[in-house]
Amino acid sequence: MAPVLTFREVTRTFAGAGGVPLPVLRGVSAELPAGRAVAITGRSGSGKSTLLHLAAGIDAPTSGEVLLLGRSLGALPDAERTRARRDHVGLVFQFFHLLPHLSVEDNVLVPALVAGDPPGGAAARARELLERVGLEGRAREAVQKLSGGEMQRVALCRALLRRPKLLLADEPTGNLDEANGQTVMDLLLGLAREEGSAVLYVTHSRELAALADATWTLHAGRLEQGG
Numbered sequence: 599m600a601p602v603l604t605f606r607e608v609t610r611t612f613a614g615a616g617g618v619p620l621p622v623l624r625g626v627s628a629e630l631p632a633g634r635a636v637a638i639t640g641r642s643g644s645g646k647s648t649l650l651h652l653a654a655g656i657d658a659p660t661s662g663e664v665l666l667l668g669r670s671l672g673a674l675p676d677a678e679r680t681r682a683r684r685d686h687v688g689l690v691f692q693f694f695h696l697l698p699h700l701s702v703e704d705n706v707l708v709p710a711l712v713a714g715d716p717p718g719g720a721a722a723r724a725r726e727l728l729e730r731v732g733l734e735g736r737a738r739e740a741v742q743k744l745s746g747g748e749m750q751r752v753a754l755c756r757a758l759l760r761r762p763k764l765l766l767a768d769e770p771t772g773n774l775d776e777a778n779g780q781t782v783m784d785l786l787l788g789l790a791r792e793e794g795s796a797v798l799y800v801t802h803s804r805e806l807a808a809l810a811d812a813t814w815t816l817h818a819g820r821l822e823q824g825g
């Protein structure tokens with residue numbers, strides 16, 4: 599079985615100040631097998647978010663390949679790349695990116711709406727996920743009334759709604775206090791494990807990185823793998 603995610607000799611160079619090339623990733627190769635959780639660590643500016651954006655197909659490598667379930671994202675036509683992302687990748691961000699005026703439940707349902715899934719099945723799945731994160735009683739409330747930790751739990755349900763093979767999270771606890779961050783991280787990893795989703799998450803916290811099965815540390819454009 600192909601790994602969920604493969605980086606093959608990936609480089610990413612940006613145009614830096616004054617147009618000077620800024621090589622952020624200098625040849626990164628790594629594989630994320632199904633069901634594994636990996637934490638990306640490294641100093642500020644080491645390329646953690648860049649790596650995550652490449653995994654999501656939001657950004658493209660300067661050279662090398664990113665493969666999702668064995669298919670090279672760069673080789674896919676735009677529409678197929680979008681579909682691959684929609685069908686197989688769930689995203690969780692630091693600032694939640696929820697639609698403030700919609701209800702909790704409708705926020706969770708957005709990916710099903712975008713994909714044109716049958717509404718009945720999606721609604722049942724949304725309720726099941728909200729129950730698992732302890733928000734079943736809040737389903738009809740406007741999401742903007744929730745606390746930060748609650749909002750991130752909603753965002754987690756949204757990301758998992760369509761049973762993605764890959765869950766990507768960019769500092770999912772970066773905007774939460776320590777206790778809320780721990781709760782969200784426990785839920786994120788616990789639910790992903792139950793669902794069989796592989797997880798790649800960026801964190802600055804050593805404690806939260808230690809919850810993963812492995813760590814990938816970025817340093818000087820290279821990736822070091824740790825147990």
Ligand SMILES: Nc1ncnc2c1ncn2[C@@H]1O[C@H](COP(=O)(O)OP(=O)(O)OP(=O)(O)O)[C@@H](O)[C@H]1O
Nearest residue numbers: 612613614622640641642643644645646647648649
């Ligand atoms: N679109 C872009 N254009 C130019 N430079 C960029 C772009 N995106 C990222 N960079 C640069 O690439 C480097 C790595 O950025 P990235 O956001 O991946 O780092 P990070 O490790 O996630 O940092 P942090 O921990 O501070 O969030 C930084 O120097 C950043 O300024």
